[in-house]
Amino acid sequence: MKQLRDLSKQKIGVVAAGHSSVIANMAGLKLPLESKPLQALVSEPVKPIIDTVVMSNAVHAYVSQSDKGELVIGAGTDDYVSYSQKGSHDIVEGTLNAILELYPIFSRMRMLRQWGGIVDICPDASPIISKTSIKGLYFNCGWGTGGFKATPGSGDLFAHTIANDEPHKLNAAFNINRFVSGDLVDEHGAAAVAH
Amino acid sequence: MLNYNHTIKEEKSYQGLQMIEMKPVMKLIVRGKKREFLSAIGKSLNMVLPTKANTSTQSEKLTALWLSPDEWMIFSNGVVKENTNSYETETLLNKNISKLDLGAVVDVTDQFVRINLKGDKIYNLFQTGSPFNFNDFRNKTGSVTQTILAKIDVIIHNQNRNEVNLFVRRSFSEHLFAWMNDSASRL
Amino acid sequence: MFLINCPFCGEREQSEFKAGGEAHIVRPKQPTELSDDEWAEYLFMRKNIKGVQFERWNHVHGCRKWFNMVRDTSNDQIKAVYKMGEKPPIK
Numbered sequence: 001m002k003q004l005r006d007l008s009k010q011k012i013g014v015v016a017a018g019h020s021s022v023i024a025n026m027a028g029l030k031l032p033l034e035s036k037p038l039q040a041l042v043s044e045p046v047k048p049i050i051d052t053v054v055m056s057n058a059v060h061a062y063v064s065q066s067d068k069g070e071l072v073i074g075a076g077t078d079d080y081v082s083y084s085q086k087g088s089h090d091i092v093e094g095t096l097n098a099i100l101e102l103y104p105i106f107s108r109m110r111m112l113r114q115w116g117g118i119v120d121i122c123p124d125a126s127p128i129i130s131k132t133s134i135k136g137l138y139f140n141c142g143w144g145t146g147g148f149k150a151t152p153g154s155g156d157l158f159a160h161t162i163a164n165d166e167p168h169k170l171n172a173a174f175n176i177n178r179f180v181s182g183d184l185v186d187e188h189g190a191a192a193v194a195h
Numbered sequence: 196m197l198n199y200n201h202t203i204k205e206e207k208s209y210q211g212l213q214m215i216e217m218k219p220v221m222k223l224i225v226r227g228k229k230r231e232f233l234s235a236i237g238k239s240l241n242m243v244l245p246t247k248a249n250t251s252t253q254s255e256k257l258t259a260l261w262l263s264p265d266e267w268m269i270f271s272n273g274v275v276k277e278n279t280n281s282y283e284t285e286t287l288l289n290k291n292i293s294k295l296d297l298g299a300v301v302d303v304t305d306q307f308v309r310i311n312l313k314g315d316k317i318y319n320l321f322q323t324g325s326p327f328n329f330n331d332f333r334n335k336t337g338s339v340t341q342t343i344l345a346k347i348d349v350i351i352h353n354q355n356r357n358e359v360n361l362f363v364r365r366s367f368s369e370h371l372f373a374w375m376n377d378s379a380s381r382l
Numbered sequence: 383m384f385l386i387n388c389p390f391c392g393e394r395e396q397s398e399f400k401a402g403g404e405a406h407i408v409r410p411k412q413p414t415e416l417s418d419d420e421w422a423e424y425l426f427m428r429k430n431i432k433g434v435q436f437e438r439w440n441h442v443h444g445c446r447k448w449f450n451m452v453r454d455t456s457n458d459q460i461k462a463v464y465k466m467g468e469k470p471p472i473k
């Protein structure tokens with residue numbers, strides 16, 4: 001595939017999360033990403049039983065209760081690349097095993113829904129908010145399993161990066177060139193599993 | 196002399212299922228690729244290693260399980276007397292395999308625990324915690340599989356109709372046995 | 383969730399396997415002469431294809447052998463399985 005060099009007068013910012021590589025490939029660009037299914041589950045609604053978000057790095061799972069009374073449960077990704085939006089049953093089983101280690105009382109809860117979203121994961125598990133080797137093409141991606149809470153800040157910094165064709169000092173470290181220079185930002189190490 | 200400390204202290208019995216640790220049992224892992232390796236093992240032990248996937252072979256004293264195209268487990272059919280065991284099989288294979296650079300021989304007597312299961316509920320038990328399809332396996336004496344049971348790596352050998360040997364790493368054995376009892380009590 | 387036909391053991395549940403990522407990435411013959419860009423390309427950059435992907439898998443909970451697989455990542459359909467060192471049976 002031919003790699004684009006310059007979008008000349010245009011500027012394009014790509015925020016396609018799990019599909020970032022698909023878009024990058026259109027421009028002949030490879031990204032340091034793998035897209036994997038990440039699942040979550042929701043139970044039948046019950047009366048208030050847990051009033052906070054509980055996240056365990058030891059058994060690897062999280063649970064909270066929605067205002068409607070449903071338990072919201074999740075854990076980690078499958079280990080293979082997939083865009084199928086359905087993860088494996090094995091992951092669901094492992095997630096619920098972990099939840100039951102924490103809360104045996106949930107053993108008879110019925111799960112109502114389960115789904116898999118496709119998350120784009122960097123080798124260092126940190127995001128990319130960056131210019132690329134193609135002038136005028138920018139990527140905000142690699143948020144993996146933890147890009148929800150960062151959305152407003154990441155949007156702001158991405159806009160800054162596109163407008164100035166230079167990163168803001170807060171996202172300078174999250175440039176795509178870190179995979180060449182070796183200045184990785186080890187989110188796995190910093191956050192263990194939770195974020 | 197075999198200095199084996201068993202991990203599973205008691206025999207357990209349920210309707211249609213008995214579980215007991217067989218101990219001490221000599222266990223070896225042998226690895227090799229060359230044809231000379233296979234024939235040297237054959238000559239030394241007077242038995243052929245199974246080359247067909249998921250099968251085993253047996254002599255009067257020993258059983259050999261296929262684990263991969265170049266790996267087998269050999270174990271003694273009966274229990275070994277602790278004070279008379281002199282590692283004669285390992286010594287013999289050391290001489291005829293390792294020393295001649297034909298392959299590798301490792302004693303795993305203490306690494307693996309052999310649990311013997313009997314009864315017509317064995318496969319009902321396995322079904323509660325394994326992704327493996329036992330339909331063909333249960334009808335073929337001598338079948339071998341490596342799979343997962345309760346998230347734990349196991350080697351399972353169809354010894355006879357309604358009798359299997361299950362090998363599990365020692366450090367997981369107590370937990371697995373507890374899980375098997377829990378699961379068996381609810382079959 | 384899918385079944386994988388291990389070239390050594392036969393058909394098994396995917397949970398017995400570990401995914402090993404993109405296949406046929408050739409290890410540099412002369413690592414000392416590689417530029418930083420080439421290192422990054424080799425270590426980190428991935429096609430991450432949505433569609434037919436060539437990949438490596440290991441039957442970790444079975445025979446522990448590595449092998450190659452061709453899978454459509456958009457629907458997890460497996461197109462082919464072949465041993466390490468063999469040419470892919472399809473393009």
Ligand SMILES: Cc1cc2nc3c(=O)[nH]c(=O)nc-3n(C[C@H](O)[C@H](O)[C@H](O)COP(=O)(O)OP(=O)(O)OC[C@H]3O[C@@H](n4cnc5c(N)ncnc54)[C@H](O)[C@@H]3O)c2cc1C
Binds near residue numbers: 040140195
């Ligand atoms: C089950 C699950 C649980 C999660 N839990 C948490 C959590 O607890 N905390 C946390 O911080 N994060 C969590 N995340 C991660 C978080 O959801 C994501 O990191 C975040 O939503 C990414 O935001 P985004 O704006 O970059 O991309 P998205 O919100 O994914 O948006 C990408 C958009 O691009 C669109 N798109 C794709 N391709 C194209 C195309 N070719 N043309 C046009 N549009 C296209 C898509 O339709 C989509 O709307 C979770 C993710 C999942 C799947």
Ligand SMILES: [Zn+2]
Binds near residue numbers: 389391444445
């Ligand atoms: Zn296998």
